[in-house]
Amino acid sequence: MPASPPSPAGGPPAEAPPPVAPSLPEGRSSAILRSPLFRAVAVIGGGIFVLAGSGLEASLASARVTPGAPAAAAPRCGPGSLPDDDICVHIPRDDEDGPAALARENAHRERSGAWRTYEQIPRRPERPENYDLYRFPVPPGMTGGRYVISGYDLDQPDQWQRRGARLRAIGHGGVDIPEVRGTPIHMVPLEHQQSDAEVVYAGPLFGTTVVLKSTLREAGAMRDYLILFGHLDAIAPGIAPGQHVPEGALVGNVGDTGSPELVHLHLEIRRVRDGVDAAAAIRTSGPGMVLADWVTIVCDPRNVLPLAR
Numbered sequence: 001m002p003a004s005p006p007s008p009a010g011g012p013p014a015e016a017p018p019p020v021a022p023s024l025p026e027g028r029s030s031a032i033l034r035s036p037l038f039r040a041v042a043v044i045g046g047g048i049f050v051l052a053g054s055g056l057e058a059s060l061a062s063a064r065v066t067p068g069a070p071a072a073a074a075p076r077c078g079p080g081s082l083p084d085d086d087i088c089v090h091i092p093r094d095d096e097d098g099p100a101a102l103a104r105e106n107a108h109r110e111r112s113g114a115w116r117t118y119e120q121i122p123r124r125p126e127r128p129e130n131y132d133l134y135r136f137p138v139p140p141g142m143t144g145g146r147y148v149i150s151g152y153d154l155d156q157p158d159q160w161q162r163r164g165a166r167l168r169a170i171g172h173g174g175v176d177i178p179e180v181r182g183t184p185i186h187m188v189p190l191e192h193q194q195s196d197a198e199v200v201y202a203g204p205l206f207g208t209t210v211v212l213k214s215t216l217r218e219a220g221a222m223r224d225y226l227i228l229f230g231h232l233d234a235i236a237p238g239i240a241p242g243q244h245v246p247e248g249a250l251v252g253n254v255g256d257t258g259s260p261e262l263v264h265l266h267l268e269i270r271r272v273r274d275g276v277d278a279a280a281a282i283r284t285s286g287p288g289m290v291l292a293d294w295v296t297i298v299c300d301p302r303n304v305l306p307l308a309r
């Protein structure tokens with residue numbers, strides 16, 4: 001890496017003298033300094049300092065980058081994290097951790113002609129729009145490493161939501177991932193998940209369906225989400241209400257139950273309303289409670305799916 005050009009000898013500084021650079025631990029400074037995120041936030045000695053303007057960044061870069069040090073490729077890090085050599089370090093934010101997106105109202109016209117309003121949780125703007133940047137419980141089933149053939153559209157105006165003569169539902173509250181019949185579905189923990197997910201339902205709903213409950217840390221509080229895996233060919237052995245499902249565990253296999261000849265995984269994520277015990281509601285009132293307005297709010301899955309690395 002070329003050295004910074006020296007200042008003109010004896011000449012006046014081109015800019016106001018830079019503030020004194022705070023010290024960074026050696027070894028992690030270069031990766032952090034290369035990050036565009038550094039312009040806004042630097043993690044220094046365990047504290048978080050917000051830096052304004054690019055002058056300090058430039059002075060830090062010239063002061064701290066070790067000449068001759070190999071320029072390791074900084075990883076692309078998601079929101080709330082910074083590159084540190086080849087890994088991403090999460091920035092703890094007690095009050096803002098987790099999805100914490102607000103529910104919004106939308107509406108559409110039912111096929112009966114009735115106008116229906118409903119709540120849904122749209123994608124937070126800082127979450128990538130491209131589905132292929134996320135981790136899913138199955139491999140990409142389309143050419144080019146693509147996953148999703150039909151995405152979440154409940155944040156769209158009525159006329160842009162999914163339509164089709166064969167579809168009973170209007171609008172799509174999940175993502176459809178085409179796959180080969182029998183493809184194993186493995187648990188992917190949601191972001192900010194605090195412990196293993198738990199099975200709350202396994203049986204008919206969207207075809208053969210498994211529903212897991214995952215507790216996330218969200219805005220400093222714990223909130224439950226339901227993860228719905230629909231149209232399964234088979235439910236994995238041991239997947240039954242009350243069972244815990246660690247990362248990587250087999251949930252079931254992709255199929256077309258309830259969706260004849262369209263072999264795909266319908267993956268839907270719903271936030272459980274505060275104070276509601278979704279598992280108890282499902283036990284006492286049946287699997288329809290997964291979708292009941294008073295139990296859950298449908299959510300853009302990109303708010304909580306982990307980003308691919």
Ligand SMILES: [Zn+2]
Binds near residue numbers: 172174175176266267
């Ligand atoms: Zn679907």
